[in-house]
Amino acid sequence: MSFITKPKITHPGLPKNDIGLTRRDYEGGMSTLCAGCGHDSVTAAVIEAVWGLSIRPEQLAKLSGIGCSSKTTAYFDSGGHGFNGVHGRMPSIATGAAAANRDLYYVGISGDGDTLSIGFGQFAHAIRRNVNMLYLIENNGVYGLTKGQFSASADIGSKAKRGEENKQPPVDPVMTALMLGATFVARSFSGDKEQLVPLIKAGLRHNGFALIDVLSPCVTFNDHEGSTKSYEFVRDHYDEVVHADFVPPATEITAQYAEGHALPVTLHDGSRILLRKLDPSYDPTDRTRAIGYLREKLQQGEHVTGLIYVDQSSSDFHAVNNTTATPLNQMAYEKLTPGRKGMEKIMGRYR
């Protein structure tokens, strides 16, 4: 079996973005996931967002670990380089890649297994470094690719397909990210494109580490009754607290919002996220209160979605490291070597 490429048929009527490309220009190889898998909807949302942002296809670097979710980097943007690394270690590859070239957009796609068990350490440290990347977890509560074992995000009491009940407490990536100081934390649902697409746009434009935990049901191993990561359960128990609309630079905000309900956040490049608060008492710029709010809601059996926390003021990986503006992979050798004169000077210390 070799790599399947989708036949490229261009419809002249397809809408074009600012750089003259259609959505089809952002597609990738044919998905080999199960029909109905939530991950495919996330792929579609990524395509929509990247097309909408008019990012040049080669400007996006796609990184992933191992799992059904991690396979999806092959299913969009075939004009950008992809890297399917090893299980749970995508964040370190992303860190190195971002170190080498600060000018690209990095999207990391991972699973709940890839991120929350084998890759928990790397996930945490990519957040601590505030690597400038969008990190998407396609969270289905199971290890899909190894056939349905519980993952670390499985809720207590959630039932496996054959009835076994999970007894260990889950790791919540959103709570974890908040605790670790992540500067952009969101939760969404693969079935809610309207919510997810603007979040992806904002996350890509965010200066620093942007996490979106996307509930993405596994139809084959975790979509039955008794599962807390099924389509039905997520629809019933996940509620949006802050809706984010992405507003490109130099676009007027036209819609009307009730007093106290709208909060514009300006991103590094001048674009804005317009936050529509569904609970007026909620403040997505207050980390401590966000954590409290999430806890409270969870006790009531509700999972909060939307743009839960955002901070545009903190320094990203390159700012912390005081790196030069020119991508390191493009520095001329002459700028990097002290040369012969330099060597003479250096040798003086060791004579």
Place this chain on the structure above:
Amino acid sequence: MHTTANAQDRVNDFVLKLANVNGTGSASANTLLMKSMFRMGIPVMGKNYFPSNIQGLPTWYEIRVTREAYVARSGRIDIMVAMNAETYQRDVREVDPGGYLIYDSSWPRPTLLKRDDITILGVPLARMCNETFKGVRARILLKNIMYSGVLAALLEIDLDVMRALLAESYSSKKSLLDSNTQALEIGYNYAREHFPCPLPTRVARMDKTANHILIDGNTAAALGCLYAGATVGAWYPITPSTSVMDAFKSFCQKWRVDPETGKNNYLIVQAEDELAAIGAVIGASWNGARAFTPTSGPGISLMNEFIGLAYYAEIPAVLFDIQRVGPSTGMPTRTQQGDIMLAAYASHGDTRHVLLFPANPEECFHQAIDAFDLAERLQTPVFVLSDLDIGMNDWMCPVLDWDESYKPDRGKVLTKAQIENLPTKFHRYLDLDEDAIPYRTLPGVHPKGAYFTRGSGHNQYGGYTEDAAEYQIVLDRLRRKFERAKSLVPKALIDASGNQAAIVSVGSSDGAVREALDILKSRGVTLDYMRIRAFPFGPDVEKFLASHSLLFIVEQNRDAQLRSLLTLETPIEKHKLRSILHYSGLPISSSCIVDGVLAELGNEKRLVNSG
């Protein structure tokens, strides 16, 4: 005074050992002593035997003064400065007959002084320090400088050279310079007054160190990374590799900060562990930066999965393995050549890697640069297998010169224009030039150059595959690529004069072998010698092995790892090989090799005679 050896013999040819407690500041005195003799034109070698501890455990420093410029341990001790009560008895025992022992006689320890074949010299160091200096810490530190002064008188080290060195160290701290100079002189004067100075064991000016430096291998390796144009370094601290990144950082702070913007033309990631360190190196190299990670055995063990990914997905990566004593945590501050097999085949499945074996700091510098060129040319991980002895000890080597014409070999990377003009889609793993090395593209350059990097099965076009034939095409090319490396890696160094028997060694065993060859020659045994500098072994190595009937493989590990690799990777007949193994954790000495060779030759003769 008791003397057994001919006194004349010991001028510029002796070993001085300093026994201390770690954390008491003895390092600066060690450097002062060694460097002052070096500046007098006398070849010196320093070895630091330190504990894996911050304060309070025994530490020794050995300075070999060697007019022949040997670089290994000789195995003898002529002068012991015994400053550690804890190890005093053992230190007294170690001195060779006819030697000297210097101790702090502030509190007499008569019961311990039980040897009449050596000369014992007591100096009331603590008492004199307490009388002269204020502050507990200052007194402890200055005691070291004071015994340096004692040694200056006994060994006839030029006091002005020592004063000048102190002035360099404390150029901005006048008060420290004054107290240090005072301590030095107190020690010096005490010795002149109380002992017949100089001793027959002493130094005399030479001119054998001009155009030489004293440098450790880790600093030299870091300098190599700087000159290779490495921009990304990722690491997790581990002895004895830590000083590679420390040195790289300080070189970068001096040479890699843009004078106009104040911005850094480098980025160092202190990773959360070695898995992340190698992951970052792979990510950065994939993205077209020169990236490296320094580590030691435990780190390589952790990195195995990623190393296989870089091998199979053909991503350059440079790893410095500063070997220490294993297995497991082992003895972190002792040296060994114990990672040869680990590195050669690191990771699961059919993997094999390019290894470089520096023997001294000079080679650490050059092979660091070679490593980047080879990694990018061959699109594969390259290991520089140094060790604690090379990495952390100061070695005398020729001043490093820089050839301004050097251009990094960035390998087969397509430019934007080349991608634009491709007649077809870009195919990542196609052997277009039939040299087993495919072309690669970098992210962000051109959409036509995009491909998918994966550690899962892939065909030569870069596509996912589970097809046997497609998989094998790529795997077989990787095998051919490794064959090609044979002609690109540094050649072995060979000293041959038609002898039937020869020594083969690697890395830091070289110094001891060279000295052993001289000693053996003086006893009528001449041997050829080959020092292997890289894996895969080239035709030069095979030819040397084939043309000798008896080969001593000298290495510093228990399991004869170099010998194993030679038997696996060359057609050498096993019965020709004899191992000389040293794995105490201390650097191998020439006497160990001389004894090993002579014992074996004795056996051979007996065999021949009885046959």
